Amino acid sequence: MQTARPLLLGALAGLAMGGAAGTANAVEIEYWQYFFEARVNAMDQLIEQFEAANPDITVVHRHFPYADYRTRVAAAIPAGEGPDVVQLFYGWLNDYVDAELIQPLPTDVFEPAQIEADFFPMVQAMRRDDAYFALPTAVRSLALFYNERLFEAAGLDPDAPPQTLEELVSYAEQIAETDGAGNLTTVGITMGMTAQDHHWFREILVRQFGGEPYADDYRTVTYNSEAGQAALDFYVSLMTEHEVSQIGFMDEPQAAFRAGRAGMHIDGSFRIGALERTRGLPWRVAELPAGPDGIRSNFASYWVNAITTKADAERYDAAVRFMEFVTSPEAMDLWLEVVGELPARTEAALTDENTNDPVFGPFIRGLEYAHATKFANESDQRGEMMAMVDRIVLEDQSVEDSLAQAAEAEQAILDQYYE
Amino acid sequence: MTATLDAAGRLGAGEGGTARFFRTPIRPGRIVMWTLLFLGGITMVMPIVFMLSTSLKYPHEVFDLSLIPQEPTLENYIYVLEDGRFFRWFINSLLIATATTLSCVFFDSLVGYVLCKFKFRGRYIIFIAILSTLMIPTEMLVIPWYLMAQSFGWLDTYWGIMFPGMMTAFGTFLMKQFFETVPDDFLEAARIDGMNEFQIWWSIAMPLVTPALSALAIFIFLGNWTAFIWPLIVTTDSNLYTLPVGLTTFSVEQQIDWELIMTGASLATIPTLLVFLFFQRYIIRGVVLAGLKG
Amino acid sequence: MLAQDRNRQIDRPATHRVWRTVGFPIWLYLSWYRSRTIRQKRVVWAWTFLSVPLLFYVVIRFYPTADAFWLSLHDWNLLSDMEWAGMSNFGRLAADPEFWQVFWNTFQYLLLGTPISLVIAFTIAYYLDQVRFMHGFIRALYFLPFLTTAVAMAWVWRWFYQPVPVGVFNNILAELGIAQQPFLRSTSQALPSVLAPAIWAGLGFQVIIFLAGLRAIPQSYYEAARIDGVSRLTILWEITIPLLKPTIVFLVVFSSIGFLRIFDHVFNMTTNDPGGPLNSTEPLVLMIYDTAFNGFQMGYAAAQTVVLFLVLLVVSLIQLRILRDR
Known part of the structure; x- marks a missing residue:
């Protein structure tokens, strides 16, 4: 059975793809990504430009539903089918490298030193030894969304969002409202590790309180430290001590913010679209507040493109050229315009127009000091963060013990993965 | 007042009209x-x-x-129905539940009939084998089914959603029980008249067990209409979602707009409620029959 | 003309092939069938009828069952090759505190759900059986929730449980001046909160079955008891409940299996933190789903399904044993 399955898969995939064979003299390569309308549109436009510039190459663009995407890629490539260039989440890189689904980018074209000079630093997570395996077109970071109307109602200046964590707390205290029975009806800031707060804690708060969340290339958990405790203390105090927030309020953080029941909300650039569609919500964006010592930090995540092990001979050369094109500054500009995601090259991102943009500006400024966590299993690692906070607020465990327990559990996930 | 197990039938028909002790x-x-x-x-x-x-x-x-x-x-309904997804999911659920029900009614009663009325070597083993599948929870099979669907290209197809439920051991057992009540003489008479075995089953035996067939149909339909875990696993294309899976996605998307979530939930519930209002009697009787004999 | 010729040339082997692969076996089969005796013919009919269903049971039921056991002995993440793992998946389960929590949760669903729902259902059925006025209407009211979709109702109840300013229950409590309850945001209240709609939805079915069971009890038993002047409670204990035993056995086993396999409600009421908070609502089926389709650890998930299978088997056997003996 072990061998039967791939054979069968191969046969079926072969049947499905048989019709799409290319013409003799032109090279045809396939590009795969998951379906998200704006991304598909952007990629169609990019392919059009690329084909116009490289008439000898045809790019076939295929997209799949998100939930199914990983398994489809995994099934197709070993069977010698599927994409030559593939889009994947940066957190999946290890899986793809280990399973030999993707191959290193040629160092003559994608010279590591040059990449490190041109791209934002978190892209270094894509480097394995002396070569890069994948590169992003666009990246996403976090920022502080805030509700202008609630700021005004609390007598705060909407043009002066909080710059430090201290200010954040004091603003939140002024915004929060309770009913007669002491139940919160408007929160100062949303809370919930289910959404983006686990990134806020790991890559931002821990660093701002003087610590390092991980060591050894994200294989060792190091946030179980004094800094980590201070960070967690701060986070939990929003709910317990300052009572400006409540986990589970309105069910979900972004829901409370969209309903106009939350003064501030930390979220990613990918939320912009949803907020733009929410009628009557006067929202604005600010950089994440700095820590007690003025340290700023941010979290970035991104999707990367990589060349698969299926691409060989002339298809490999074509794939390299396509990779070069989709990671060019021009492609990034188009991606920002069509998808709303931030350019991965510093030079393309940090234009005056971009950094001064009222919406994109705070996100782009955040990129300069952003970190990308290398996850072994993002949802399990996030689960540990959720449990860590729940143990404190629901089971009265001490911050110290809960943090230690979370660090141990997350280390176990990492060990299991890297064993 | 007689005291047979056919109380079920009376329960459906009578609205508590009999004079009783209490x-x-x-x-x-x-x-x-x-x-x-x-x-x-x-x-x-x-x-x-x-x-x-x-x-x-x-x-x-x-x-x-x-x-x-x-x-x-009705604004919520207009909003929810506007993009056409709910209609699509409704049709998907309807198609899948109907096709599965027809298949189950056909095959379950066929197998139940064979196991009840034919004498041949291996009959008992087959009966036990089929019955033993009742002990295997669906959840145990979803992983192998998923792998099977993946290798045959059945993911995101109607057939992929339906194939695990095309026959049920429960229905087979139920129908076998009911065919016991059909006298062999009837079938023998038809055989002497020169009917073939298929004709005998289809036009003599089947009409005699219509209450059981409708009970089975109701149960299978309801089960498939509300089925969640397998359609959730096997579909990723929102065009192929069934109503429950669509409702989950829709609700997660809406999150705060509880009135829209309630509208979606209502759309999933209203059809069965309407059907119940019209066929209350048959449905309750069917549930009792299936419940007691199955 | 040339075209016609070519067609004929292609046609002839084609029809021949059809004959060879389909027609000939059928012809062979029919001629073999005709030479059988009447009794043998009936056996042939039986196997013909059973052919498709048997194929179905082998391919869609037995093979996957074997496959689940087989997978449980391997490590496989869909991307790489399957690796033999022996019993290590089961060892890993036994050492996983989350699994034991999930295991206990699953039993909590059973131990709370089955008795509570059966007692309520029996009480309702017992009294409803004695009611004539609007009997059908009241019965319909209790039965209606059974026809709802679990997913839809999970979301309705989830809304009920929200904290103020959203949730219905907490708004009612606030109006009454009672402190709001965390419901789904509490490790102690969450599981009963998730269980409530499951009990609610199943109640109608149990009431109907109990009603049918009650009506099947011969009236003469009651008459005799009344002549003897036996109290109503004694009648209930000595006559009604013992005579309802088959109904009770059926409902206990049926609803226990349902509660042990609870998934739809938990999945939909805790989408933010599936099975949370702190895994306090996570049943075995959700763990299986999560391990298989979020973690892609197919072997480990298969091992969990084997455990589920054993739990269901053992619980059903124990229940049948105990209830039959009494």
């Missing part, structure tokens, strides 16, 4: 009991009523506890 004089205790039962029944339907009433409210009224909307509106 139902004689009207006493205060009786009235209290009736009132409590009635209030209990009202409480039981409250979640459904709340759902329906909220689906007719504007957002600003949603957190109001009143059951009757001050300004009833």
Whole structure:
């Protein structure tokens, strides 16, 4: 059975793809990504430009539903089918490298030193030894969304969002409202590790309180430290001590913010679209507040493109050229315009127009000091963060013990993965 | 009053009209009991009523506890139905539940009939083998089914959603029980008349067990209409979602707009409620038959 | 003409092939069938009828069952090759505190759900059986929730449980001046909160079955008891409940299996933190789903399904044993 399955898969995939064979003299390569309308549109436009510039190459663009995407890629490539260039989440890189689904980018074209000079630093997570395996077109970071109307109602200046964590707390205290029975009806800031707060804690708060969340290339958990405790203390105090927030309020953080029941909300650039569609919500964006010592930090995540092990001979050369094109500054500009995601090259991102943009500006400024966590299993690692906070607020465990327990559990996930 | 197991049939038909031991004089205790039962029944339907009433409210009224909307509106329904997804999911659920029901009614009764009326070597083993699958929970099979669907390209197809439920051991067992009540003489007579075995089953035996067939159909239909875990696993294309899976995605998307979530939930519930109103008697009788014999 | 010729040339082997692969076996089969005796013919009919269903049971039921056991002995993440793992998946389960929590949760669903729902259902049925006025209507009220879709109702109840300013229950409590309850945001209240709609939805079915069971009890038993002047409670204990035993056995086993396999409600009421908070609502089926389709650890998930299978088997056998003996 072990061998039967791939054979069968191969046969079926072969049947499905048989019709799409290319013409003799032109090279045809396939590009795969998951379906998200704006991304598909952007990629169609990019392919059009690329084909116009490289008439000898045809790019076939295929997209799949998100939930199914990983398994489809995994099934197709070993069977010698599927994409030559593939889009994947940066957190999946290890899986793809280990399973030999993707191959290193040629160092003559994608010279590591040059990449490190041109791209934002978190892209270094894509480097394995002396070569890069994948590169992003666009990246996403976090920022502080805030509700202008609630700021005004609390007598705060909407043009002066909080710059430090201290200010954040004091603003939140002024915004929060309770009913007669002491139940919160408007929160100062949303809370919930289910959404983006686990990134806020790991890559931002821990660093701002003087610590390092991980060591050894994200294989060792190091946030179980004094800094980590201070960070967690701060986070939990929003709910317990300052009572400006409540986990589970309105069910979900972004829901409370969209309903106009939350003064501030930390979220990613990918939320912009949803907020733009929410009628009557006067929202604005600010950089994440700095820590007690003025340290700023941010979290970035991104999707990367990589060349698969299926691409060989002339298809490999074509794939390299396509990779070069989709990671060019021009492609990034188009991606920002069509998808709303931030350019991965510093030079393309940090234009005056971009950094001064009222919406994109705070996100782009955040990129300069952003970190990308290398996850072994993002949802399990996030689960540990959720449990860590729940143990404190629901089971009265001490911050110290809960943090230690979370660090141990997350280390176990990492060990299991890297064993 | 007879005391056979066919009480079920009477339960469906009679609305409590028979004179029974405890139902004689009207006493205060009786009235209290009736009132409590009635209030209990009202409480039981409250979640459904709340759902329906909220689906007719504007957002600003949603957190109001009143059951009757001050300004009833169909706007939520228009919004939810506008993009056509719900209609699509409704059709998907309807198609899948109908096709599965037809298949189950056909095959389950065929197998039940064979196991009941034919004598041949291996019959008992087959019966036990089929019955033993009742002990295997669906959840144990979803992983192998998923791998199977993946290798045959059945993911995101109607067939992929349906194939695990095309026959059921429960239905086979139920139908075998009912075919026991069909006298062999009937079938023998038809055989002497020169009918072939298929004709005998289809036109002689089947009409004699129609109550069982409708009971089976109701159970299978309802089971497939509300099925969740397998359609959730096997579909990723929102065009192929069934109503429950679509409703989950839709609700996660909406998150705060509870009136829209309630509208979606109502759309998934109203059809079965309507069907129930019209066929109450048959449905209750069917549930009892399937429940007691199965 | 040339075209016609070519067609004929292609046609002839084609029809021949059809004959060879389909027609000939059928012809062979029919001629073999005709030479059988009447009794043998009936056996042939039986196997013909059973052919498709048997194929179905082998391919869609037995093979996957074996496959689940087989997978449980391997490590496989869909991307790489399957690796033999022996019993290590089961060892890993036994050492996983989350699994034991999930295991206990699953039993909590059973131990709370089955008795509570059966007692309520029996009480309702017992009294409803004695009611004539609007009997059908009241019965319909209790039965209605059974026809709802679990997913839809999970969301309705989830809304009920929200904290103020959203949730219905907490708004009612606030109106009454009672402190709001965390419901789904509490490790102690969450599981009963998730269980409530499951009990609620199943109640109607149990009431109907109990009603049918009650009506099947011969009236003469009651008459005799009344002549003897036996109290109503004694009648209930000595006559009604013992005679209802088959109904009770059926409902206990049936609803226990349902509660042990609870998934739809938990999945939909805790989408933010599936099975949370702190895994306090996570049943075995959700763990299986999560391990298989979020973690892609197919072997480990298969091992969990084997455990589920054993739990269901053992619980059903124990229940049948105990209830039959009494």
